[in-house]
Amino acid sequence: MRLQTVEISGFRGFAADSLFDVDADAIVVVGANGNGKTSFYDAILWALTGRVQRLSDSTQRLVNRFSDSGQARVRVRMGVERGAHLLTVTRTFDGKEARISVEESGEILRGPEAEGRLIRVLWSNAAGAVDPFSTLGNVLTRSVYLQQDLISQFIDDASDHDRFNAISELVGAGRITDLQSELERSKAAWSKATNAKSAELNLLRNRIVNLEARLAELRARQTVQPVEMDNAEWSTWWADIAELGVTISGPPPLSRESQVAIDNAMKQLDAERRALERKLHLIDQISGDLVALSALDRSDPSEGRAVLATLRERINVLKEDVREEQARMSKARSIQAELEEYVEQMHTLASIALQHLGASCPVCEQTYDVEGTRRRLELMVSRAGALPFVDDGENLRAALENLSTAESEALRLEMSLRQQESAEAAYSSLKQGIGKRALELGIQVEEETSSDYLLSVRKDVWSAIENASEAQNRGERFALQLSRMGDAASINELASEIATLKQKLVVEQRDLTDRTRTGDRAQIIIETLRESASDVVAERIQNLQPLLTDMYGRVDVHPAFQAVKFLTSVVRGRGRLTTVVSDPQSAVESDAPETVLSSSQLNALAVCTFLSLNMGLEKPPLDAIMLDDPLQSLDDINLLGLIDLLRQAKETRQLFVSTHDARFGSLLGRKLRPNSVHQRTVLITLDGWGRAGPSVDHREIHADPAPMRLKAVAA
CATH class of the missing domain: 3.40.50.300 (P-loop containing nucleotide triphosphate hydrolases)
Known part of the structure; x- marks a missing residue:
């Protein structure tokens, strides 16, 4: 076209x-x-x-x-x-x-x-x-179409596998390669499913081993043959525990529900016994609290509070007396200090005046009675010294002593009142605790309740505890009998299940063997396709080789590496196409042209390869x-x-x-x-x-x- x-x-x-x-x-x-x-x-x-x-x-x-x-x-x-x-x-x-x-x-x-x-x-x-x-x-x-910016891609950038796939498509083996790839993907999925089935078989084998170990354990444990269940005794036990508060109805002794029912009944019995034991403990606590109530001193604190109030008023009066006496003594001491200071000043003035007495006054120079003045001054000097304190504080000491006595008495009264209040609080706490415990027990208890009444209640509770314990013992015997009978049934069930699983194992193992054989055959087909694709590509490459050699020589790509060829191979199931340039004279060759050719020479090799592929295609x-x-x-x-x-x-x-x-x-x-x-x-x-x-x-x-x-x- x-x-x-x-x-x-x-x-x-x-x-x-x-x-x-x-x-x-x-x-x-x-x-x-x-x-x-x-x-x-x-x-x-x-x-x-x-x-x-x-x-x-x-x-x-x-x-x-x-x-x-x-x-x-x-x-x-x-x-x-x-x-x-x-x-x-x-x-x-x-x-x-x-x-x-x-x-x-x-x-x-x-x-x-x-x-x-x-x-x-x-x-x-x-x-x-x-x-x-x-x-x-x-x-x-x-x-x-040889694109300008991708001229050397086929030789330089593309991998050996990519080159092989490209040539496969050009020579008409592309669908073989596609079929091979599709089969490889399907084979991988098939192998994955086969491995999963193999893992399931391993789990099945492990389950059979575990069940056989469990069967051996049950057979070893069954040293005593189970005895027949007494239906009358079974029914009596269920009636007795119903009176003890168990709400579960008794099924037939050999039914599927028997073991579950007796387990639940035993749990309720244990809970009932624990509740009775708590009642017994509450009764003992109430008895102890009643004894403690009778030992409390509950005298009336109102008289003591009145005396304390009067005493506190007296203390306030005594404190006021002490303050007044302290103020009076403070004022007297101030006056005493001022008088002593005055006397000291007069003594000093008299001493100085004696030193300067003369015929006339040294200040005003008037004449005066020198001897009379001297005698007065000497008298003033001789009288100098501390003046006796007129108040020794006896009244203050007496007021302080009265105040201390009154405060000590008030402290004693306060401590006594606190003890009475503490006893009252303890009484209230005991009464409240007795009330709560009595409410929980469902009985009426007062302070004057007799100990005989509590002993009677305690006796009834203790009797109920003994009945519950005895019922538990009987239930445990029934549970043991059921367990032994259940072990016998379990042995039969396990033996049947093991036989079924072994049959399933044989079938699954046969299926796994068939799947493995199918996978092996698929692998043979894949290997055959690989070889076929490689053979087709190798044959077409062999046909293209003279054309490639002629073009490579006419373009004169390299002065030494003057020959080129393609080599095909299959490595790890993947077709590969390698470009090899060689020097015929020295027998030196390289399967990595990019390492021995320049960029321009590598592009020339790529153009020759491109033209040989184009000219070598029939259609x-x-x-x-x-x-x-x-x-x-x-x-x-x-x-x-x-x-x-x-x-x-x-x-x-x-x-x-x-x-x-x-x-x-x-x-x-x-x-x-x-x-x-x-x-x-x-x-x-x-x-x-x-x-x-x-x-x-x-x-x-x-x-x-x-x-x-x-x-x-x-x-």
Whole structure:
């Protein structure tokens, strides 16, 4: 299938409508970087597959921002040969919904029908794939469209397993690989279920072991054969415990409910006995409290309170007397101090005056009676000293003594009153406690209650406790009999259950064996498919090897590593394809070309691999080779060899080559010009990019009218 026309509108670099006439044997696309060369190839890829796989982000970005219609639209017309139209594919995307239509012989198909028809026409092997268009896209990008930024991916970035899968798809073994992968997934799920069943069998075996251990324990414990149950005694016991307050009705002695019923009855009996024991304790507490009540001194404290009030009034009066006496003595002491100070001053003045007595007064110089004055002064000096205190404090001491005596008496009365109040509080507490306990017991108890009454009540409670204990003992004997009889029944049930589980184990074990055998057979099929896929790929690679070797030598990739080959293998169930370059002269080889080749040489190897895969396929999806600007990835020497290969490929494939270099474009035009009137070469120029996209110019390249001549020059 060959391309004839490509119409692009609103897709990536093309906002306005652009029509490309590609109904030619060679199409050379020339345009500066950014002018839409890659968008042209991506448009063809998107129209045929619905995706551009190298653009892993959202499909929203495929719509040109300046599109008048707000949608991307690509229409590709194809035919089996130049000039013979056969199929038209139209794909649109408005940012939300993608649509496709296929027109063939006047019939228009849309949606899934159109997609199915397109797959059948281009690559029918993909019809059985999980994602047919993803498979188709991989085939196109591996053998038809060599993308500019992914030239060396197949050799450099892809893993050995990815290369093997890619080749498998190209040589027609893709569905074998898919079947192998599907069987491996199913085998994994089958193995998981088988392992789960094996685990369940282990649990079943463990359960049988545990049950057998339990059976052996019951048989060892059953040393005494169970005796027959006395129905009359059984019924009597249930009647007796009913009188003791047990509310459970007695079932027949050998019924399924017997053991549960007697266990519950024994719990109620134990609870009843504990309640009776508490009553006995309450009765003993009441007796002790009554004895304590009789020992309390409950004299009336009102008389003592009156005496204390009178005494406190007297204390207040005595305190006032003490304060008054203290004030009087303080005033007397002040007067005494002032008098002593006066006498001291007179003594000092008299002493000074005696020292200065003369014929006349030293102050006023008047005459006076010197001797009389001297005698008076000497008398004043002789009388100097402390004056006797007129009050010795006897009244104050007496008042303080009376106050102390009254306060001591008041303290004694207060302590006595506190004791009486404490006795009254103890009496109230005892009375309250006796009342609560009597209420709990349901009896009437007063302070004057006789001890005989409490002894009678205590005797009744003690008798009830003995009856409950005796009933518990009888119940335990019945429980033991039932347990022994239950052990016998359990032995029979366990033996029956063990036999049933062993039968189930045999059946499940047989099923597990069958599942394991099935899994082993599936593994054999998987291994056979692996070997078959590897054999098919190896055979096709062997067929492609001469073509790859020829192209690698003509491009002259490396001066030393002049040979290349593919090696296939199966490692851990996964097919692998390894690229090996070698130096035939020194027998040196490398299975990692990226370590011995430069970037340009590695790209040249990738181009040779790509062309050999394309040319080696009997029926590729498109009878075309699309190279997106190989000039940016190859050296000039490699390019000359590549052009020679392309001239040869043009004879069997529709050739698309783009370049950013106008001179290289002219060279391609000359080298790929038609060799006859039946061939056609078109030069498409993309120029002047604007918001509407680049301008598109088509130019026909005609055959050289002058025949080629060879001229020999003598050396």
